Amino acid sequence: MTQSIHTPDLPLVNPSHDLESVTEKLTGFQLAPTTPKGWFLAVAAAFALLNLLLLSTAMLIYKGVGIWGINVPVAWGFAIVNFVWWIGIGHAGTLISAILLLFRQQWRTSINRFAEAMTLFAVACAGMFPLLHLGRIWKFYYIMPYPNTLGLQFPQFRSPLVWDVFAVTTYATISVLFWYVGLIPDVATLRDRSRNRVARVLYGIMALGWRNSARHWHRYTTATLLLAGLATPLVVSVHTIVSFDFAVSILPGWHTTVFPPYFVAGAVYSGFAMVLTLVIPVRAIFGYHDFITARHLNNMAKIMLATGLIVAYGYVMELFMAWYSAHSYEMDMFFQVRWKGPYAAYYWALILCNIAIPQLLWSAWVRRNPYILWVIAIIINVGMWLERFVIVITSLHRDFLTSSWGMYYPTVWDWATYLGTIGLFFFLLFLFMRLLPMISIFEIRELVAHQSHARTHADPAKTPDSPDNTPSGGHTS
Amino acid sequence: MARIFSPGINTIARTTAFGLPVLVMLVFGAVRGWQDSSYITGVGRAVNQPVPFSHQHHVAGLGIDCRFCHTSVEDSSFANVPATETCMQCHSQIWTNAEMLEPVRESFRTGKRIEWTRVHDLPDFVYFDHSVHVAKGVACVTCHGQVDQMPMMAKASSLYMQWCLECHRHPEVNLRPTDRVNDMAWNWQKEAQGSAGPPGIQSINTKVVPQLRVQGAPQAGAFQSGVVQPGAAYPNAAYQGTAAVDSQALFDAYRIRTQGITNCSACHR
């Protein structure tokens, strides 16, 4: 991959840029004195959906989870499906900022900030569901260890749900910190560029008095590198643990050892799909073509293709193991229930969305065509939602005792809650876009500096201190 | 462009930065403390009653046995509050026109029941059983405190689960000979010196297996070990009313099985 970085025809940033113009361009929208109407419209739409969330939540607390379609045997419905879906989407950000950082992938620079923000908001949406789906939400704190009138009250640490609580909260915390650390220098820039007194004060407080000192930069880059090192196993662990919610149980269709890798891959898959879904329009609207180039799209598409194939492998292994185990319940689950059962349509739809269609990505032309890429990305988002639906609902609705077989029909409230979280997601996203830099400015500056540096010198690939094999992380963070 | 902040801001910034976490801690601590405060637990807070009944007077003053009024304490989960007639047994003779007793007399006349306010009130999902505790030598005073010193009844302990567990995890600590359960001032020293006074009503020790049980307690299913021979008295404590026997001896003598008493279903059903 290091080669692709130095493919001369595909620079990461339009060479015409210098430090000044980059800063100018990337802070333009945030510091603009007047807000465009389009933004207000977008926020209004998102806010409407957000209110739908509030309404359905109020209804939920007032009446109980019975307003959803869940029942016995299908005691988990949309809530868990959406939880897994959102948390999966929430994997791209950290992956891009952490793993790609460790791999010294400079192209991450243009998208990591946006992806991280997306991660946070996705995790926020995801985090709501485990709480909302509780029968007695007002007792949620029973799941955490804390001192009370029982003495010390503890959760039951053998339960994957408790692992979830720890994993998701840790993930959320680390993501927020990572994101904030990345923001500090850029907020400092906003502070110094802003003409608005209030903005200056607020940005000033947020920047903590950052003054770009070399000594600070030194610790700063070390810290970022350490965070990346921590976040990488974390991001893998989170979806592994989410997959344990199912894998640890004894249900055919859930009790599967391939789940952890296949869930993680699926998470990255959906994460990148969502990044593309969002980045392509943003790029068009704000004219960020200079920073988010065809090469970025290309690379992301490649990652989707790769992870998509891992997911496909996961599907195949499920079937193979079911057959190989010769376990009658497993065989029935996969070859009867999923293939021919009442929800078979969902299964085949997910195969189409997650496996068949993404094969188009083998073509470089498709990978660079924003329009097609965007459509494929959306299809994958849908597909990944279907995957979770199939895993949760079809496995539950027909388990061991035929006498207790049942069906699950989502109610209007199921849908309202789901759409509501989408509203929340975009509402936060739009606020972020207006108030904070969507692209990490100082890292772009760095990139610009290196490119000009490279131009002045003969062949950057040979220079000992070219960005891709320098020992210190200083360059890339 | 001019600077945004003046030098003073740094102190403020630092204080806030370090202060916030501390503040949060404090709030949590306060809430926890609040839960243990007597305002919430009601410990030591005398409760108003329709009749200002004084345990101090009746127990310490007149030396009436607890079981004279709370008759069901040994047979039932519920230690009953005495019926009006019980009060009237005496008060039809003495204090017959005391003003404060009017509600009792009225109740007796009209048949309208007296509404006492509950002092020891467990949540509805907690099932406590008096009989077994008394039978195993857990004294009244252990949970209800020195009622003989309470002009008006008040809780002596929070009755929180934490508090229950302390004893259920180490039952031997709070045991005493079963004929002393109603003794307010008892302790092992007095027992040793024999200054604990004459044994009380030997309720548990003399209570024999009820008639129904006598009729051929079947061998089928009854454990070979520990079957009570029909009609046999309960195994008395090694305690003879003279030498001090430590709680552990009682623990063995009363065959207290720690197994199960910390199970959830021991109290929650």
Add this chain to the structure above:
Amino acid sequence: MHDSLEQPQVETDKPYGILAEFADAESLLAAAKAVTDAGYTATDAYAPYPVEKLDEMLAARPTRLPWMVLAAAIAGAVGGFMMQYFAAVIDYPVKIGGKPLNSWPMFMPVTFECAILAAGITAVFGMILRNGLPLLYHPLFNVPSFDRASQSSFFLTIEATDPMFNHDEIHALFARLGAKEVTVVPA
């Protein structure tokens, strides 16, 4: 004072220090090297992005952050496991699904998360605190042109606390190093 919390010296008679602005990273690097070689210690450089080797040029000592983080990680892991062990074996030893009280394999996920959480928090707050932040006021912010340090320009300071601090010599030195502009920063 390099690696310790930095306090702005506010002294009436002496200024905070002298600030020189440079055109680009290369000249800043060169200047930093020269200044350090000249024996100045109370120096600092400012750039809109992490310029590689700049800290070395200023002879900054490597940070101890990694060790702090490692320690935190270990503490988190141990604490996390002990909490679970205490809960499941000591405090509430309850039979759960026929599993032994200390079913340690099932305690691993939480242990791991605790380690990461402790380490991550340490990394971030360690960095911020070691950098002496939050420090919303700093004498440099009095210099209007310093705003550009966060945008496109490069600066170098020699602070008044430096034993060798001397107006004329420093002005001369900066001039030699081709500073675009030299300002005396009031305390």
Add this chain to the structure above:
Amino acid sequence: MKMPMKSPEFDMSGLGQRLAGQQGPELWRSLEQLADTPAFREAVDNEFAAGAPEWNDGLSRRRFLQLMAASLALAGLHGCTRPAEEKIVPYVNQPQGMTPGKPLYYASTHTLGGLGRGILVEQNMGRPTKVDGNDLHPATPGFDNPLPTAMRFGAADIIALASILSLYDPERSQTVKRVGRVSSWETFALSMEEELARLTPRQGEGLRILTEATSSPTLADQFNRLKVKFPAAQWHQYEPVNQDMVRAGAMLAFGQDVRPIYHFDKTVVVLVLESDFLIIGPAAVRYAHDFAWQRRVRTDRPTMSRLYAVESNLTSTGSVADHRLALKPSDIERFVGALAAKLGVSGGGAADAQGLDADWLAAVAEDLQAAAGNATALVVAGESASPRVQALTHAINVKLNAVGSTVTFIEPVHAFPVEHAESLTQLVADMQAGQVSTLIVIGANPLHNAPGDIDFAGALKKVPLRVHMGLYEDETAFQSHWHIPLAHELETWGDARAFDGTVSLIQPMIAPLYQGRSPHELLALLLGDGRRSSQRVVKDFWLKRWGGVDSEIAWRKALHDGVIENSAAEVRQVTLAPVGAWAAADPKPTGSDTLEVSFQVDTAVYDGRYANNAWLQELPRPVTKLVWDNAAHISPATAARLGLVNGEVMHLSAGTRGVDAPVWITPGHADDCVTLPLGYGRTRAGEVGTGVGFNAYLLRSATSPWHESGVTWRKTGLNHKLVTTQMHHSMEGRGFVRTGTLLDFIHDPEHITAHGHQKKNGVPLTLYEPFTYEGTQWGMSIDLTSCVGCNACVIACQSENNIPVVGKEQVSNGREMQWMRIDHYFEGDAHQPDASHVQPVACMHCESAPCEVVCPVGATTHSDDGLNEMTYNRCVGTRYCSNNCPYKVRRFNFLEYQRPMAPSLELMQNPQVTVRQRGVMEKCTYCVQRIRRADIDARTDSREIYDGEVVTACQASCPTQAIVFGNINDPASRVSQEKAPKQPHAYGLLSELNTKPRTTYLARIRNLNPKLAPQSPAGGAAQH
């Protein structure tokens, strides 16, 4: 431990008023309202829908407060606020013999079709909370408990068990009403006395009394005296589910009215003709008990009786049968004729009735004959069988030496036995003719359940004065001038005779909640001594009859035991009437252009009188598992022929009579005929029962009340949503119910429970060192051979554990709450299944329980004595445990099902069991409250718990003792005798999942006739 009876006046006396007080608004309205328009009646009627059922969730103040509470909690304020203050209200005079906090048990009687079954009522602080059977009563034999120490319960049927809910039903009629307006008993008494004054000179001419069947000696005595006072008055009886056919049959066969008593404990070969004797009727519990005794297959007792069933619809009895033949009613008659002929009974039909399975017939005949040798054969005809079938059956039984051994005859137990249909027809005719001036209806509800060809409503309008006495303001009450609330049997005095004549007393468990009066009081009024309480009436009668000084002692003993000793009717000798009395031509085989209809008593709401009992309405009916509905049952083949699908509404008509009925396809049903359950389509049953199902009485005729042939049908194009709790009736080869034949059991018992490849008692695989379970370890065994699927355990559990009812809509969402369910599976061909199995399923209390591991808050844990505990107050409702439970026995409060609760229903709750809140998971606890009670008693006595000291609610109620519970760590305990290795056919459900269930099953053993079912060595295991 039954306490000596004592007057219940002390308790809850305040309650009656309190509840009457609930009706405050009613009072002023009645004063304001003077008009008596139907519209007003409707309005009033709706207004009376007080104590709306729990599933009716409109926005109420209460709900709003709940919401507030929840939000407060959300705000984290909960636990930081003072608990609400509670009161203790001690007695003024504490009743004798009662210890506050301890339940008392009283013996009493519950009647069904006029016949009594003994009940034992648990009373907590004056509130009756649970009904069980009385083991001293012949109709409700006990669990043969070796232990005198333990509470001795008798078995019971669902109706007796559910009667506690009817007692507290907030919709029971509460005050005397005069044309819809509130009145009082005194006012009624006055106007009645005027009326009587008018009647006396006319010798009571024009006075008619309509009652249901009754067997009460006291009531009979009162009627006799009334007859003396008013010679011209007439007493009519109408019970929609009556013994007219039996009576007619006996007349045909023996020339006298005698009633058969069966002795299944003596039978070896039984043939049953369209009778569900195991679960329906006043003797069902006793019959099921005796029958099961003969089929209790154990290693030390490898014998069992054999049951052949011939019936049109698939009943529980049919599922239990070893061989079953599905025939439509007319064919059944031909079958009996043929059988009679084969057995050489004169007056039979054509020995080779064509169209019938000749081999089957031959095999059965031969088998019966073989058993006739030692008088162990028996043929049973259902109460709905035609007189000729009844008579032929008697004749056959005589031939088989059954009479005197497996069947005996007694004179009718009912007071003044009459032909009910005739009695009603007579009454209606007189009413039409205007010969009836005063009609007093006691209990009966002819406006709902009179046959479709009798226009009772029309005739009723011609009666000047109409008085109705009943539990509810039902259809008949609505058309009457006076309505008198009838006191529930649990709140009044009375007496009744059992199926075998044994007399038992009815004593009140609580002072009447409303202004209910007993029939005795009404008759006392008519007799002119209206001031006499029901207690006086009943007691005086018996004291007078016994006479002597000991009569008081006898009375107390009778109340204590619940039965009057040696009061059973003595056996009557019978001789067959001259041959030919019943000889008639077999009915012609009916064509398939029209349908035959047979009516059936509903297994839950009986004849409809229990329609407002939500427990019964929501009880999954045997086989179909339908709830909250009745349906027209037809066979798959017929459905295919008529092109009908489940839920499609068809119109059935016979002459002028007709009814619309939704179809339910029932495998195992006979072709070309339809079965219609009676008792639905109530129009004034109350919130619960009104409008549930269709009224099959409309199609019924007085002349042939049970069968209708030549019924025409057509589609209506309508559809009705029928709700069932089980959609899938195939085991998919997963062998949940393991079956084998008796021969398998004798020769290769291990094989019966071997399923697929896995070994039954293989070493459990585990990475961990398993826990060692010491001391008492609870476990259960369920015998699938004995279980008849009568549902008693389900209701008993519901009653014991405060289980809510959720309503049709929620059940259709798969949210039924019963902790115990009875799974049903078909085996073999989908159209005519070879076998039909039932399997009671509740929490298995697995030793390695999947549910426990996944609970994040430790709300479900394992106790030291092996229980899978459920701590409600700890549960946050993630429902993960339910997902991970392979048996799906966990139930979740998806909505607030318990509250708001009618005040009267709050009285019914078992104080020993927490009432669960919304959002909480619940499930079978092995009746942990009873276990802990026994545990505490044992600890107090410093002994171990005796075997049989803990009896779970399901076990206590089980007529066949299929359920055994106890300490599995004790090799001598009864439950250990029912488990491996003692019983080779014991197995654990889904034990291959290594859950180590504490509840195990005994495989179903079937005693197949080799002639009909060639033995496969693989036996039951083969069909997997």
